[in-house]
Amino acid sequence: MISTIVKPLLSPERMLIVLPSWLGDTVMATPALRALRRHFPRAQVTYLGRSGPLAVLANAPWADATIQAPLPRGLSYGAHFLRSVKKLHHEHFDSAVLMPNSFGSALMVTLAKIERRLGYDRDGRGILLTDCLLPAKENGRFIPGPMIRYYLALAGYLGASQLDTTMELFTCPDDERAVASLLAQEDIDPTRDILLVHPGGGFGPSKRWPAQKYAQVAEALVERFGLQVIITAGPKEADVAAEVQTAVKAKVLNLAQRNLSVGQLKALIRRSRLMIGNDTGPRHIAAAFSVPVVTIFGSTDPAWTETFFDGQRIVRAEVSCGPCQKKTCKKESLRCMELISVQMVLAQAVDLLEHCPRKKV
Numbered sequence: 019m020i021s022t023i024v025k026p027l028l029s030p031e032r033m034l035i036v037l038p039s040w041l042g043d044t045v046m047a048t049p050a051l052r053a054l055r056r057h058f059p060r061a062q063v064t065y066l067g068r069s070g071p072l073a074v075l076a077n078a079p080w081a082d083a084t085i086q087a088p089l090p091r092g093l094s095y096g097a098h099f100l101r102s103v104k105k106l107h108h109e110h111f112d113s114a115v116l117m118p119n120s121f122g123s124a125l126m127v128t129l130a131k132i133e134r135r136l137g138y139d140r141d142g143r144g145i146l147l148t149d150c151l152l153p154a155k156e157n158g159r160f161i162p163g164p165m166i167r168y169y170l171a172l173a174g175y176l177g178a179s180q181l182d183t184t185m186e187l188f189t190c191p192d193d194e195r196a197v198a199s200l201l202a203q204e205d206i207d208p209t210r211d212i213l214l215v216h217p218g219g220g221f222g223p224s225k226r227w228p229a230q231k232y233a234q235v236a237e238a239l240v241e242r243f244g245l246q247v248i249i250t251a252g253p254k255e256a257d258v259a260a261e262v263q264t265a266v267k268a269k270v271l272n273l274a275q276r277n278l279s280v281g282q283l284k285a286l287i288r289r290s291r292l293m294i295g296n297d298t299g300p301r302h303i304a305a306a307f308s309v310p311v312v313t314i315f316g317s318t319d320p321a322w323t324e325t326f327f328d329g330q331r332i333v334r335a336e337v338s339c340g341p342c343q344k345k346t347c348k349k350e351s352l353r354c355m356e357l358i359s360v361q362m363v364l365a366q367a368v369d370l371l372e373h374c375p376r377k378k379v
Contacts, residue, residue, distance in 0.1 A: 030061050030113040034106065034132065035081070037067030038117045041280070041299030042323065043165060044071035045306050047117055048078070048185050050169035054115065055080035057178035064109065066102075073280035074303070077188035085109075099126065106130035115172055116147075136172060151175060162321035183326040185306040189288055193281035197289065200282075204271050206246055211376075213245040214287060214304075216295030217262050218255030218274075226296055227314045227355055227363075229258055233265030234360045235294060235367065240268045243371055245291065249274060250283065250300065289379050292371055294363065297323060305330055308377055310370040312363060316355040317344050329374050331366035333358055 035051065038044045044067070055063060064083040065072065072084050085105065088098030099122070107130040114127040116137030124143035127135050136149040144150055151171055154161040170181045206212070217232045236247050247266060251259040251274035259274030278286065284303055287293060293304040293311040297318050304311040305327040313320075315334035319341035335357035 030058060030134070032062045032064070032109065032111045032113075033058060034064050034066055034109070034111040034114040034127065036087075036114065036116045036118060036123045036127070037065055037071045037075075038169075039068060039071070039120075041070050041074055042302040043117075044074050045185055045187065045299065045302035046165045046323065046325070047169045048075070048187065048306065049166055049181070049183050050117070050173045051075070051078070051080045052182070052186060053170060053173040053178040053180050054176065056180050057173065057176065064111070066106070070280055074187065074284065074299075076281055077190050078186075079188075102126060103129045106132065115176070117169055117172065121146075136175065138168075149175070162319045164324040164326070165322055166324065166326060185302065185325060185327070187284060187303060187306040189285045190281050193279065193285040197282050197285040200273075200276075201289075206248070206271060211243065211245050211291035212289060213239055213247050214290040214293040214295075215247060215249045215262060216251065216293065216298060216300045217249070217258050218251040218296065218298065226258065227316070227358060229261035230265050231358075231360050231363070232262045232294070235363050236262070236266050236270075237268055238360075238364055239292075239367060239371070242368070247271070248286070248290075250278065250286070252298075253277070291376065292367060294367060301325075301330075310374040312366045312370065314355075314358060314363060315341070316352065317341055329370060331370060333363050333366055 038047055063081045064085060065081045066085045066087050068087050068089065072086060088095055088102055103126055106127065111132045113134040114132045116123050119138055119140040121141045121143045124137060124146040128146045134149060135147045137147050138153050139150040140153060154163060166183050174181055213236060215232055215236055217229055239245050240247060247268060247270045249259045249262055249270060249272045256274045259272050263270045263272040283300065287300060287303050287309055288307040290309050293301065293309055295301050295313065297313055297315050301311050301313045302325060305325040308329060310329040312331045312333060315332060320332050320334065335354055337354045
């Protein structure tokens, strides 16, 4: 990244950090959030973010306050946006760090008259920022690179030197108790390991490995390691979870329709022995809790979402048309997913189970 320096920000007193919009991106931002807290221990740090990102950061010790951001849709968005501007202005922040690349986030902190505004010069918003970082490009296209380092560059620009790439999350006691109670009610044996399967992908169909293949992997791992299978999915992915459940012959606990909170999902993932899923937010949660995870990639480029976690295995097929970063396959064949065999995923899962030590829960 190439930075454009206006003037050094030596000691902010009231710092606003605008969080990424997506769950997984927020988890990848935790090294930067930790670095900023350590570098500015006496600053009043406030997070501005949507409900999901704020929930995934619950109990993290790096912020003093949070503000929920308006969702960028619906007829009332304009009114919510202006109310947020007014609230930010009344908070008298002296600096803002923008992790998302959106024009709207830059416009909000500009209208709130926050003096120093740091972010990447993207989405035509450079004129609204006082301090800019330029993302790496080649032939006019962004060069894929780890988002963890992308966010850490913002902290580094402000002088932070402890730029450890390890992601980190925390759970709440209430969520831990709720998950423990749920598993007990569903006769999940606390002495046996849990295989967590997350077959959905809110991004689009191009992120989803076939349900039948998930089922075959789960059955093989149950037979070989005696794992207990739990399925999770997003609110709009219950049909995918049901397909996997129906196809698995062993006993399966499907939690896709239980409306688990983000906090409860974190507590469940933290208890798991292994997670297998597509390139979605929960795989980052698993890595942040040092839970071994096999991630299946289709259209998306793993270079963007590198976790720097030794317990992760990536499974993908090399195809001439990918990674295309598209939500749906333009060729209608989804070869990048179809070419990934059950054996490819199973081999990585077995390797993790045999070589990654169990962590204390």
